[in-house]
Amino acid sequence: MFIGGLQKNSLIDYPGKVSCVLFLSGCNFDCPYCHNPELANSSFPCFLSENNTSENKINENKISENKINDFLERRKGFLDGVVISGGEPTIQKDLVSLCEKIKRMDYPVKLDTNGSRPQVIKKLINRGLVDYVAMDIKTDPYSYSPLIQKDCNADDIISSIRIIMESTIPYEFKTTCIKPLVDINVIKNILNLIKGSMLYALQRFNNTGVLHPEFFRKNNRICNDDEIMYFKSVARQWVKKCIVR
Ligand code: SF4
Structure with a gap:
């Protein structure tokens, strides 16, 4: 298990809960706009912080699972839940046992995923x-x-969407509004896949500390507010709730 960071408190990462966030290192994707390059590229140092400001980063090679266990035991009664984020958590072979340990401590768990490993998502959901x-x-x-x-399997992404939508747990889908990855036709294709889903979040992009800054040297990469609000006006007809964040 490669735990690259721990954010001790968050009011925004787990809807309706005060949570901590575990950041697992390593990712199988290479999104140019990734805001966690230190996690997507796991050779960077790890961090331990009260919040998500980079000033609180502490250099360590890796945060041990024991340290995380101790932290979670001590925070019982103060935290309402644990977010497992990344990087991409589902590429870690010990993710199931990590979730089992956290659940044994009675914390609700939220998983952030890029959807590339549907079988892992299915296993986690089916086992509660x-x-x-x-x-x-x-x-x-x-x-x-x-x-x-480069060689992403579209069927994996589509399978993950179906597994999540067919589950009985709360979920959300989210899309960061960057060109040429996103335009109205792309949004319509996505909506066709997530039709009727609980929550769809259209995310504004913030051009700081990204994985591939060179990608943004070309003009007109960032969808403006008018474009995003237009996406929302279309999306709200297809899903139960659409938000812009
Ligand atoms: S961590 Fe998320 S945003 Fe960053 S490269 Fe991986 S999938 Fe993309």
Whole structure:
């Protein structure tokens, strides 16, 4: 298990809960707009912070699971839940046992995932090891290559969407509004896949500390507010709730 960071408190990462966030290192995607390059590229140092400001980063090679266990035991009664984020958590072979340990401590678990490992998501849901799933849909599943991943299997992304929608746990899908990955036709293709879903979040992009800053040297990468509000006006007809964040 490669735990690259721990954010001790968050009011925004787990809807309705005060949570901590475990950041697992390593990712199988290469999103140019990734805001966690230190996690997507796991050779960076780890961090331990009270909040998500980089000033609180502490250099360590890796945060041990024991340290996380101790922290979670001490915070019982103060935290309402644990978010497992990344990087991409589902590529870690010990993710199931990590979730089992956290659930044994009676914490609800939220999983943040890029949806590339449907069988892992299915196992976690079927075993009752996650209570909320937030899945990124980067673009039309057939258009992940080459910008997100060179040989991404669209069927995996679509399977993850179906598994999540067919589950009985709360979930959300989210899309970061960056061109050429996102335009109105892409949004319509995504909506066709998530029709009737509980929550769809359209995310504004913040151009700081990204994985591939060179991608943004070309003009007109960022969808403006008018474009995003237009996406929302279309999306709200297809899903139960659509928000912009
Ligand atoms: S899937 Fe997430 S962690 Fe991985 S590169 Fe993309 S934004 Fe970063």
